[in-house]
Amino acid sequence: MSEKPEMPEDPKPRRRQARGERRITQLLQAAANVFCANGYTAASTNAIAREAHVSPGTLYQYFPNKEAIAVELGGRLMHEMREAHGQAFTPENLALPLPELLDAVVDPLIAFNCANPVFLALMHGSETPGRIAEEHDALHASLIERVRVLIAHYLPDSPPADCVRVADMAFAVFKGGLHLVLAAPEGPERDATIAELKQVLLRYLDPVIGEGALMAGATAARAVAAADAGLTTSRNP
Amino acid sequence: MSEKPEMPEDPKPRRRQARGERRITQLLQAAANVFCANGYTAASTNAIAREAHVSPGTLYQYFPNKEAIAVELGGRLMHEMREAHGQAFTPENLALPLPELLDAVVDPLIAFNCANPVFLALMHGSETPGRIAEEHDALHASLIERVRVLIAHYLPDSPPADCVRVADMAFAVFKGGLHLVLAAPEGPERDATIAELKQVLLRYLDPVIGEGALMAGATAARAVAAADAGLTTSRNP
DNA sequence: GACAAACACGAGTGATCGCTCGCGTTTCCT
DNA sequence: AGGAAACGCGAGCGATCACTCGTGTTTGTC
Numbered sequence: 001m002s003e004k005p006e007m008p009e010d011p012k013p014r015r016r017q018a019r020g021e022r023r024i025t026q027l028l029q030a031a032a033n034v035f036c037a038n039g040y041t042a043a044s045t046n047a048i049a050r051e052a053h054v055s056p057g058t059l060y061q062y063f064p065n066k067e068a069i070a071v072e073l074g075g076r077l078m079h080e081m082r083e084a085h086g087q088a089f090t091p092e093n094l095a096l097p098l099p100e101l102l103d104a105v106v107d108p109l110i111a112f113n114c115a116n117p118v119f120l121a122l123m124h125g126s127e128t129p130g131r132i133a134e135e136h137d138a139l140h141a142s143l144i145e146r147v148r149v150l151i152a153h154y155l156p157d158s159p160p161a162d163c164v165r166v167a168d169m170a171f172a173v174f175k176g177g178l179h180l181v182l183a184a185p186e187g188p189e190r191d192a193t194i195a196e197l198k199q200v201l202l203r204y205l206d207p208v209i210g211e212g213a214l215m216a217g218a219t220a221a222r223a224v225a226a227a228d229a230g231l232t233t234s235r236n237p
Numbered sequence: 238m239s240e241k242p243e244m245p246e247d248p249k250p251r252r253r254q255a256r257g258e259r260r261i262t263q264l265l266q267a268a269a270n271v272f273c274a275n276g277y278t279a280a281s282t283n284a285i286a287r288e289a290h291v292s293p294g295t296l297y298q299y300f301p302n303k304e305a306i307a308v309e310l311g312g313r314l315m316h317e318m319r320e321a322h323g324q325a326f327t328p329e330n331l332a333l334p335l336p337e338l339l340d341a342v343v344d345p346l347i348a349f350n351c352a353n354p355v356f357l358a359l360m361h362g363s364e365t366p367g368r369i370a371e372e373h374d375a376l377h378a379s380l381i382e383r384v385r386v387l388i389a390h391y392l393p394d395s396p397p398a399d400c401v402r403v404a405d406m407a408f409a410v411f412k413g414g415l416h417l418v419l420a421a422p423e424g425p426e427r428d429a430t431i432a433e434l435k436q437v438l439l440r441y442l443d444p445v446i447g448e449g450a451l452m453a454g455a456t457a458a459r460a461v462a463a464a465d466a467g468l469t470t471s472r473n474p
Numbered sequence: 475g476a477c478a479a480a481c482a483c484g485a486g487t488g489a490t491c492g493c494t495c496g497c498g499t500t501t502c503c504t
Numbered sequence: 505a506g507g508a509a510a511c512g513c514g515a516g517c518g519a520t521c522a523c524t525c526g527t528g529t530t531t532g533t534c
Contacts, residue, residue, distance in 0.1 A: 017501065017510060039364045041278045045492060055513045060493060125362060127276045168417055169433045176413020180405055196406045203440045254480060254531065282522060292483045297523065 024062050027052045028076065031069045032118040040070055041127045067129045070122060074132045077119045078139055084108050089146045094153065098206060101150075102198050106174065110194060113178055120182070144171055154209035166208060173200060261299050264289045265313065268306045269355040277307060278364045304366045307359060311369045314356045315376055321349050326383045331390065335443060338387075339435050343411065347431060350415055357419070381408055391446035403445060410437060 016024075030052035034043040045066050049059040063069045085108050087093075093104045113120055122128055123136040148167035155163060177197035184190040253261075267289035271280040282303050286296040300306045322345050324330075330341045350357055359365055360373040385404035392400060414434035421427040 015510075019501080019511070023511085039278070039362070041276070042364055044490080046490095056493075057495085057514065058512050061511070064493095066492065121363070125276070125364070126358070127279055127362070127364065165429060165433055169414065169430070169437060172413045172417040173410050173437055174413070175416075176409045176411070177406065179412075180409040192402060193406070196402055200406060200410055200437070200441045203444065204437045207440065252480075256481070256531080260481080281520080283520095293523075294484065294525080295482050298481070301523095303522065 020062065023052075023054065023058065024072075027054070027059060027062060027069070028073050031073055032116075035070065035073070036118040036121045039125055039127060040122065040129070045069075067131060070129060071131050071135075073118070074122055074135060077116055077122075078135060080116070081112050081119070081139070084112050085143075089150070094150060098209060099198075099202060102201055102205075106194075106198060106201070109174070110178065110181055113182060114186075117182060120178070140171075144168060147171060151208065166205075170201060170205060173204065257299065260289075260291065260295065261309075264291070264296060264299060264306070265310050268310055269353075272307065272310070273355040273358045276362055276364060277359065277366070282306075304368060307366060308368050308372075310355070311359055311372060314353055314359075315372060317353070318349050318356070318376070321345050322380075326387070331387060335446060336435075336439060339438055339442075343431075343435060343438070346411070347415065347418055350419060351423075351427075354419060357415070377408075381405060384408060388445065403442075407438060407442060410441065 027048065031043070031048045034048050034051055037043075038047075045059060046056050048069065049056045052059070059069075063072070088105045088108050093101060096104060122132060128136075144164075144167050147170060148163050151166050151170075152158070152160070152163045174197070177193075177200060181190060181193050181197060184193045264285065268280070268285045271285050271288055274280075275284075282296060283293050285306065286293045289296070296306075300309065325342045325345050330338060333341060359369060365373075381404050384407060385400050388403050388407075389395070389397070389400045411434070414430075414437065418427060418430050418434060421430045
């Protein structure tokens, strides 16, 4: 056999020292800055190394190529995001009235994207390598799925296609508003933008999920809900 | 005087033949395809020339550099869009009830972006050269301004900051939904997505501009409008 | 037909990018 | 202490890119 005597677990079971781990996070931080400033394609590996105050050779000791940097960075961000957001869809939150439910779901997502603007920069560009786009699509799909389940929970007798469309639209609206939030300067202006985004989602979803809106500020909301539960996703006349 | 005998109108009053004009549109069409497929930075001038079935030298006879291609393409798209959209904000449309007003404003924008997907690809990327970003910002600002004027028309006693925020949010929501519309396959699914996007905007803006919503499908909409015209942009409690 | 100018070509140029390689330094283990 | 391996360096390699240039072809004008 031509196999190595060691286990064939991973092709790169490289032994790292503490210094190396520090360098990796340092390089990923630098890469985040450069990706955020110039986008993926325009970001050069030499620029990343310079930003991290190391030589190009050092960079390539920890990453086999440029794509691997983005993949590792994207992977860590995904993991962080799943953690920060995983507790948003717990059953107890799912029983909350709509405004509180929106807070519980939207606030962690906004906070994460404010703290890691590179996430949107990496995921949004069509220039990103295919590997990342796949992971992002998976994360995106899992988020959409959770929203869809939540919608379906309030609309058990609605055709699945309608639930999917509502979930997709709610998420797309959120993403559009998220860009506005990130563009606003930190402080009261950003807070007001966040409140306005929640207002959009509230007014869109309130008639849809109906009975969860008892605490809504608009006193007439219940009238809308009571009027007709059949026009939920509104087939055009 | 060291001036040329001809008028100093433009530094490049190059005399073009019909063949040249055809080549220019042909090259811009090819550039649109390549930009749309790969983004601006990843699109090579050689690839554009190849797509147009001409040599790189021919390309550079009509455009001084790569950026000029994008600028000219962007400029033509801008012009086309201003024309297609200019008739959406005429005073007669401004007097329409909200659903029809929404149709009048949203439909041309969606149709344009469906017909010219390169527009979003060029304008949206942060990789685009500064020249285009400026023009896009100008167009963006003029659209927002029109929306703001429209909002302010319905809320004459509201602080200007609130009108701006509502206009910004409405436009951001539209952009988010637009991506969803473009991602949907042409046909009934896309139409349903468009209808859903209008539903979002309708439900968001209906309580804001109030009295214009008489023809809304929700019969209780007037109750919301009558309830209180002061919570329009909703200061959070 | 003859001349000039616009058009078309494609190999080639300099710059930049992703990435490598050889060699010196630091850290860990015994 | 001493050896092995991880760490760190930066000049430099091949590839690719935006762009040029010398040359040949087509078009408009007289």
